[in-house]
Amino acid sequence: MRVKLKIWRQKDANSKGAFVNYDFDGASPEMSFLEMLDALNTRLIEKGEDPIAFDSDCREGICGACGMYINGYPHGPVKGITTCHLSMRYFKDGQNIVVEPWRSKAFPVIRDLIVDRNSFDKIQVAGGFISTNVGSAPDSHAIPVIKEKSDHSFDSAICIGCGACVAACKNASAMLFVSAKVSQYAQIPQGKIEAKERVEAMIQKMDELGFGNCTNTGACEAQCPKEISVINIARMNREFYVAKIS
Numbered sequence: 451m452r453v454k455l456k457i458w459r460q461k462d463a464n465s466k467g468a469f470v471n472y473d474f475d476g477a478s479p480e481m482s483f484l485e486m487l488d489a490l491n492t493r494l495i496e497k498g499e500d501p502i503a504f505d506s507d508c509r510e511g512i513c514g515a516c517g518m519y520i521n522g523y524p525h526g527p528v529k530g531i532t533t534c535h536l537s538m539r540y541f542k543d544g545q546n547i548v549v550e551p552w553r554s555k556a557f558p559v560i561r562d563l564i565v566d567r568n569s570f571d572k573i574q575v576a577g578g579f580i581s582t583n584v585g586s587a588p589d590s591h592a593i594p595v596i597k598e599k600s601d602h603s604f605d606s607a608i609c610i611g612c613g614a615c616v617a618a619c620k621n622a623s624a625m626l627f628v629s630a631k632v633s634q635y636a637q638i639p640q641g642k643i644e645a646k647e648r649v650e651a652m653i654q655k656m657d658e659l660g661f662g663n664c665t666n667t668g669a670c671e672a673q674c675p676k677e678i679s680v681i682n683i684a685r686m687n688r689e690f691y692v693a694k695i696s
Contacts, residue, residue, distance in 0.1 A: 451477040451543050455490070457502055458550040460559050463566075467559065469548075479539035483526065484509065484516060486538055503562035509534040511675065514612025518563045519550045524614035524673045532612065532675045552613050554622040555660045569659040570611045570627060577651035578631040580640050593639050603637035606630045608676045615670035615678075621662030626670040628656050629686035630678050636689050646693040653690060 452475040460467030476493070477486045484506055491501035507515040516533040520526040526536040541547060549563065557565040595603075609630035616622050632649050635641025641648070664683060671680045 453477050453541060454546045456548045459562055462561055463558050477538050481538045482534060483536040483538060484534050503564050505564045506534060511535045512610060514610035517552060517612045517614055519617060521548055524617040525675050530675060530677055552617040554616050557613060567613050572659060573628055573652050573655045574631060576655035577648040580635060581644060595638055599637040603634050606633035606682055609678050610676060612675060614673050614675060618669040618673035621665060623664045624656050624661040625664040625683050626678055628652050629682035632686045632689055633682040636685060645689060646696060649686060649689040649693050
């Protein structure tokens with residue numbers, strides 16, 4: 451299987467980047483996309499060239515570190531998966547494949563396809579937590595939670611913070627990520643105590659870091675590998691308004 455790759459190469463954050471073309475004829479439908487890049491890198495190293503730098507960790511679809519833009523789609527053209535789960539069987543023999551990093555002021559390129567997503571960590575530190583005494587885990591029934599609300603909380607908590615929502619948004623907005631982190635606590639009793647401070651602090655930090663505003667195009671939900679719902683954005687806005695008037 452032969453593919454024609456057009457990959458963004460950039461030495462570091464201060465260097466000017468450019469696309470470089472590669473013809474790779476060693477792919478197979480059974481390979482994952484990252485395995486294909488590994489094989490290409492092996493050939494580049496054998497020729498004495500610098501390998502393509504890309505971020506990867508778990509390769510199980512649970513960390514989001516593998517995020518990259520593939521043929522105009524965050525994580526690639528297949529819905530509901532991360533790049534590490536993208537298989538080469540979704541591409542055709544001889545197909546052109548364009549690969550580039552996330553594009554956002556808040557996600558500066560470190561090298562090639564690797565971006566600095568530390569801004570998400572800063573938002574989380576600003577308020578995405580519950581303050582509680584450390585000790586043994588309480589009994590599961592100690593604090594009653596309505597089943598529907600606990601389900602909504604878990605649906606929000608599965609966000610892996612990969613940044614695909616930012617990459618998909620024409621405004622580079624982080625609203626889906628932030629709203630998911632706000633929503634996972636807003637639905638449970640443990641999160642109510644610091645609700646006001648949490649939503650104000652996280653939104654303030656999001657704005658400080660240069661993320662854009664939401665204009666309700668829905669691209670974030672469409673491209674999220676965990677299919678986080680934009681309903682969370684409405685919930686976060688409600689939490690924010692309540693915090694401001696209370």
